[in-house]
Amino acid sequence: MQHRNIAFIGAGNMAKAIISGLVNNGYPAQLITATSPSMKQDGPLHNQYGINCSNDNIASVRQADVVVLAVKPQMMAEVCEQIHQQVDLNGKLILSIAAGISVERFYQLLGKVDLIRIMPNTPSLIGLGMSGLYAPAQVSMPDRQFTEQLMQSVGEICWVEQESGINNIIAAAGSAPAYFFLFMESMQQEAERLGFTSEQARLLVQQTALGAAQMVVNNPQLDIATLRQQVTSKGGTTAEALRVFNENGLPEIVASAMQAASKRAVEMEKSL
Ligand SMILES: NC(=O)C1=CN([C@@H]2O[C@H](COP(=O)(O)OP(=O)(O)OC[C@H]3O[C@@H](n4cnc5c(N)ncnc54)[C@H](O)[C@@H]3O)[C@@H](O)[C@H]2O)C=CC1
């Protein structure tokens, strides 16, 4: 892929996940800078990944071709206004990974910049990310291709045509690792109650989750429902477990939870 000088503004969970995925996939570490207020030049991110670390957003944005805005949505206005006042962003590509900040809001904060919204998720850390991408019509093809390749280097990507699609990506992928973690936590707790040690319970759950996910990946010709049916013997144990899930409305709970995530992103867009 093409290599450009990238500055991550904000170096928290999500930025670290992308940086780790990029460096492990061979992106030149010397072309990556990460900033946060307490960042030391020779801090852990430098030692672990060999990237440049700084507490100076302005200097980092000035020397970058690509700026990844990776602070919390609530911090975004302050961070962008400071950048806008001090740096000419003309010719730079701005990538936002924030939930709940619209392109229109970024234009208010930064002027009419070249901007693409990315909605990644934390499995980018291990190269298994799932990112949604949205670019306004005027963004150039080379900028689209660069962003696509950047995120493909840490996982799979899905373009959305409408900006509102980013909020649905949040519901289906950005927030979704946490849904699976909650499900696995609940299973681990019950496995412990059934008498397994914490380590055994974790192994049982993680290996089963991994195996189930891998079966879905390896069998694109099979509906997920078919894989479920293959486990479910008539009158057997799985059928009983699934009956309890269904009687307690698991599909409806999942649907409401996803709608709540998307709705929250819409609310944030109105307030931030
Ligand atoms: N955590 C996740 O799974 C996902 C997060 N996102 C988005 O990523 C963004 C970051 O989220 P997290 O990494 O979870 O948050 P975080 O709280 O872990 O990271 C935020 C980082 O910003 C830094 N920061 C605070 N003020 C700053 C400033 N003035 N200048 C530079 N850096 C500053 C903090 O020190 C911290 O390193 C958010 O906008 C969120 O919506 C998107 C998809 C998934």
Ligand SMILES: O=C(O)[C@@H]1CCC=N1
């Ligand atoms: O919880 C959040 O708001 C962020 C966006 C998607 C995942 N984490």
